[in-house]
Amino acid sequence: MACQRGLSYGLYSYKTIQTILENKMDNYEESIFADELPMPDHGNIRGKDYYK
Secondary structure (H helix, E strand, C coil), X not given: CHHHHHHHXXXXXXXXXXXXXXXXXXXXXXXXXXXXXXXXXXXXXXXXHHHC
């Protein structure tokens, strides 16, 4: 599970997998790491429409 977590981040190093295991991140639900978090409201954030 730790290797799958590392792959989902695009990080493949031994140190990354070690950190995931040490912090027991391999036991967390995948949903808490989803990229569906709301965008914070801040004047310096351009948003997706800026890059179209």
